Every structure is written in structure tokens, then in C-alpha cells.
Amino acid sequence: xxxxxxxxxxxxxARAGRKVEARDLLLKIVEVDPRNEMAWMxxxxxxxxxxxxxxxxxxxxxxxxxxxxxxxYLMKLQSQRESKPARKNSGEAANLLHQAKVCAERNxxxxxxxxxxxxxxxxxxxxxxxxxxxxxxxxLDQQIAALEKAYKLNPSNTEAASALKQARDSKxxxxxxxxxxxxxxxxxxxxxVYQGWAARTKNSRDFDQIYRQIIRIEGxxxxxxxxxxxxxxxxxxxxxxxxxxxxxxxxxMGLNPFAHPTFYLWLGLPLVVVGSFLLSLAEVRSNHIxxxxxxxxxxxxxxxxxxxxxxxxxxxxxxxxxxxxxDSLNRLRNFHIPPKPF
Amino acid sequence: MFPLxxxxxxxxxxxxxxxxxxxxxxxxxxxxxxxVVGENYWSFFMKYAVTPNLILSxxxxxxxxxxxxxFLHGGLLHLLSNMLALWVFGRRVEDACGPWRFLxxxxxxxxxxxxxxxxxxxxxxxxxxxxSGAIFGVMGAYLLxxxxxxxxxxxxxxxxxxxxxxxxxxxxxxxxxxxIIPAIQILLRKADYSVxxxxxxxxFFSAVFILLFLRPEAFARYLSDTSV
Numbered sequence: 001x002x003x004x005x006x007x008x009x010x011x012x013x014a015r016a017g018r019k020v021e022a023r024d025l026l027l028k029i030v031e032v033d034p035r036n037e038m039a040w041m042x043x044x045x046x047x048x049x050x051x052x053x054x055x056x057x058x059x060x061x062x063x064x065x066x067x068x069x070x071x072x073y074l075m076k077l078q079s080q081r082e083s084k085p086a087r088k089n090s091g092e093a094a095n096l097l098h099q100a101k102v103c104a105e106r107n108x109x110x111x112x113x114x115x116x117x118x119x120x121x122x123x124x125x126x127x128x129x130x131x132x133x134x135x136x137x138x139x140l141d142q143q144i145a146a147l148e149k150a151y152k153l154n155p156s157n158t159e160a161a162s163a164l165k166q167a168r169d170s171k172x173x174x175x176x177x178x179x180x181x182x183x184x185x186x187x188x189x190x191x192x193v194y195q196g197w198a199a200r201t202k203n204s205r206d207f208d209q210i211y212r213q214i215i216r217i218e219g220x221x222x223x224x225x226x227x228x229x230x231x232x233x234x235x236x237x238x239x240x241x242x243x244x245x246x247x248x249x250x251x252x253m254g255l256n257p258f259a260h261p262t263f264y265l266w267l268g269l270p271l272v273v274v275g276s277f278l279l280s281l282a283e284v285r286s287n288h289i290x291x292x293x294x295x296x297x298x299x300x301x302x303x304x305x306x307x308x309x310x311x312x313x314x315x316x317x318x319x320x321x322x323x324x325x326x327d328s329l330n331r332l333r334n335f336h337i338p339p340k341p342f
Numbered sequence: 343m344f345p346l347x348x349x350x351x352x353x354x355x356x357x358x359x360x361x362x363x364x365x366x367x368x369x370x371x372x373x374x375x376x377x378v379v380g381e382n383y384w385s386f387f388m389k390y391a392v393t394p395n396l397i398l399s400x401x402x403x404x405x406x407x408x409x410x411x412x413f414l415h416g417g418l419l420h421l422l423s424n425m426l427a428l429w430v431f432g433r434r435v436e437d438a439c440g441p442w443r444f445l446x447x448x449x450x451x452x453x454x455x456x457x458x459x460x461x462x463x464x465x466x467x468x469x470x471x472x473x474s475g476a477i478f479g480v481m482g483a484y485l486l487x488x489x490x491x492x493x494x495x496x497x498x499x500x501x502x503x504x505x506x507x508x509x510x511x512x513x514x515x516x517x518x519x520x521x522i523i524p525a526i527q528i529l530l531r532k533a534d535y536s537v538x539x540x541x542x543x544x545x546f547f548s549a550v551f552i553l554l555f556l557r558p559e560a561f562a563r564y565l566s567d568t569s570v
Contacts, residue, residue, distance in 0.1 A: 227562070228558060237554070243554065244450045
């Protein structure tokens, strides 16, 4: 895609309020073409921090010193910077955050949260303090608010961005979010999601369901059940059906594929392998690339996607087995019953 | 010694649908054997039972007979003893696998039972029938998954019946143990037994494949050395 097309898309995104998308596109343009005045100009409107806006405006003026609009905007930004209070308290805030971390290590979460808030009272632009609150707070809404603040302070923090996405997903679909965390072996995080959901729900049936999940995960933790990655489960389960197929095909060939070769039976094997893989994939909920590639879905795919995968899987597993049975029936038609040996 | 019931509860599922389905199918086929096939049993068995010399010469129903033989029985006692053993040991193995993977494992164990029987008694013209090979596979799987499980077992001490809860390991090893001497005699002296001992051993050893069929959580529990 050319840079003019990229610029067009970036402008459209900025106008539609999709600041992150616009910013990413514009950064790409100025990386390739650092003298693109329009790109710098639009960038000055979509970056979050004051410093970044000033830099973008200065770059516009380096390219085109006669741009009066940007010059006026730059002066306005510079006066804003001068009027902002100096960060006198940053040392004190860092000290408070350190104390909060020590409390968190001692499992004194209430004190840790209180100290982190005190640090933020001293300096509300303290990104680490916001991230710390997001990490330890048991309240999902508070986590989201803290992450939004941290992300706003530093839009290049990809960890904060992904944590924010995860927290928002958890709020929209807590069951799915908890299941995904459990699959990733993060039992503690999964428990947090369930507990947060339990605190919010007003439906007694939902509460019973959540309570059962909490008991189950706590049981797993108590029994120290080893974590098995979903990919390993999918690989293991994929072997079962093909093994049965190979065994039946061998019997069909008189246990000697060289003396009684029936090559087309081997053609069924790749189908059974693929089918068995799809069946395993549909059952072991996991964040597999296939959901993204085929169905364009994130995470462990929708119920519909899993249904399609399972149906295709059964079809691919059953058809080769039926072909073996048809081959047997065909042989049976020409079979003469031998006499009794006794 | 006769296993009567598994005294431990299921963990994952409420009802062993596939175990019950297999039992029902076996009973229905036995009904067909008695009331439909009747006197024509020889041609029926030659078509649908496992006869080693037919399998090795790639004649007859091949893979189909290998599967169908698992659902044929030679008498009511044969059927009842096999189905009781399947009910006792199959429920919790199905619970650990899920119904469809349990079916796949059951068929695999039966297939490997017949393969070993065919390889050892390669020149036999006597058809082999019965679910016992597959059921020995299920018993082996039970032993791997629940060695500490307890089985309510009928034991006759002289003429006094007792039904203690015995550890699964002793019940299963007893049934495997009584196969070994006849199996050796078949191998070395070509002794003639009406019981398919090598199929039982084949099925039992195929139990190692159960690990390919376990639910993810059951497998994680198996790896963690805790109750599956």
C-alpha cells in the first residue's frame, strides 16, 4: 500500500475517532518518509502526550516554517507545558509505591492499594502506580480504569494495551475469559475473574455456576494438578483415531501389507489424521491459529466455529472407516464358507 | 472370584452412556444369534467372527469380522460374564475418556486382542468370538487409571459366598494371571482351549493406548499422580 493511501486511511481513522489506528499508520508513514508534512501534522493531533504533540509540531515547522496554523498550535502547546505544575512529588510517590509493593508481597492487598492511591495523589501521571493498581486490585472496574489511565499516559505500552483488552473481555464475557486463563495455566488469574464476576452477578443460577467453577479450580490448585498445555492435549488426542484406523487397515490387509496390498486404504489415513485433529481442536478449547485463519475469529473460536470443526472432523474420521467396512462387505460377497474342521 | 460392582463414584460425567449402549448392542446381537441365525451359526460365525487363517489370507470379512466378533457370544453365561465385567470396569474408564473416545479405545483394544490371537494361533480354523479381548483392554485401562479403586467382588470360600471390596489391582491381576499358563501352553504345545487366552492378553496389553484417549483434565491428573 502506498504512503498516500496510508495517509488517507489514517486521516479517516482520526476523523472517526480511532486514534490508535491513526497514530500507528502515521508513525509508519513518517518512518518511511520523515519529511511528510501532512503526516506530522495529523500526528500532532492523535498522539496522547503533550511532549509528543510538541515534537510533531516542531517537525512540521522544520519541513515548512511558513505553516502559521501549526506555529500557533505549537505556541499554545508550549504555554500549556509551562503552566503544568512541576513534578516535585515524584520522589515521594516512588517511595509510596515501593512501600505498596512491599505490602503486596506480604499479601496485605488493602494496604498496598491504599499506598498506591496515596502515590497517585502525589503524582497522578505516575504510570507504574496505575499499572500496579490494575495488577493487584480485585475490582475489575477499577482495573479497567487504572489500565485506561496507564495506557493514556503511555500509548506505546503494549503490555498495558493487552492487559486492558483482556480486562475488557473479562468484563464482557467473564466465563470465556476465565476459561482462557485456565487453559493458559493461570489458575490464580482465572479465580480472580470468577470471584469478580461472583461479586457483580445478581442472578442466583449464575452464582451457582461460578461457585462450582471456583471450587473446581481451588480443588485443582489444592491437589497440585500439573498444567498440560492445550497444544499438547490436541496432539495427544489426534493419535487415537488414526491408531484404530491403521489397526483395522492392517487386519483388512491380512496383517501383511506387502502380501495383500490395498493401497487405497492408506489414502484414508491422512483424512483420519486431519479429522481426528479437528475433533481434538473442537473439544480442547484453545487459542489456536486455525480459528483466526479459517473463521477469522480470535481466541478459542465461537461455538459455531467449533461445531463446524467437529462436524468436519467426524466426517473425515468416519468416511475412511466406512470404506474399510465396504471393502470387507465386497470381499464377503465372493467368500465361500469353508467346511467345519471338526 | 467374580467382580460385581465398582464402588467409586464418577468424576466427570453422570451416566456411562457408551458402556450401556455397548451392553445393549451385545444383548441385541445375542438375541439375533439365538432366534434368527439359529442352526446356521457356522456360516454366520465364519463370516462375522475372527478366524486367524482367513484373516491372514485376506479372505472373508477382514476388518468387519474383527469388529463384529467383539459383539458375538457363544452362550448366555459368556454374554452375562462379559457384560458384567464391562459394566464394572467400563463406567469409570468411560468417565475418564468421554463416550466417543471410550468407544474408539474399546474397538482398538478388541482389534489388538484379535491381532495377537491371529498372530499366535495363525493356522487356527476355529472362529474366535466375544467381547472379552476388548474388556480385558478396559480392565487394563482401569488398572492404569485407578489402581487404588475398590471392586465389590463375589468370592466363594468353599460354598460360603463373600462379597468384600477388593483393590482393583488384585482383581485385575487375578484375571490376567489365570491367562498366562494356558497362553504359554497354547504357544508351546499348541494346546486346545475353548477360551481365547491370547486375545485376553492382547486386549490387556493394548491398555497402554488409553493415554491417547483420556480427557485433558484426566490426563493432567494422571501425570500429577493423583486420582484420575
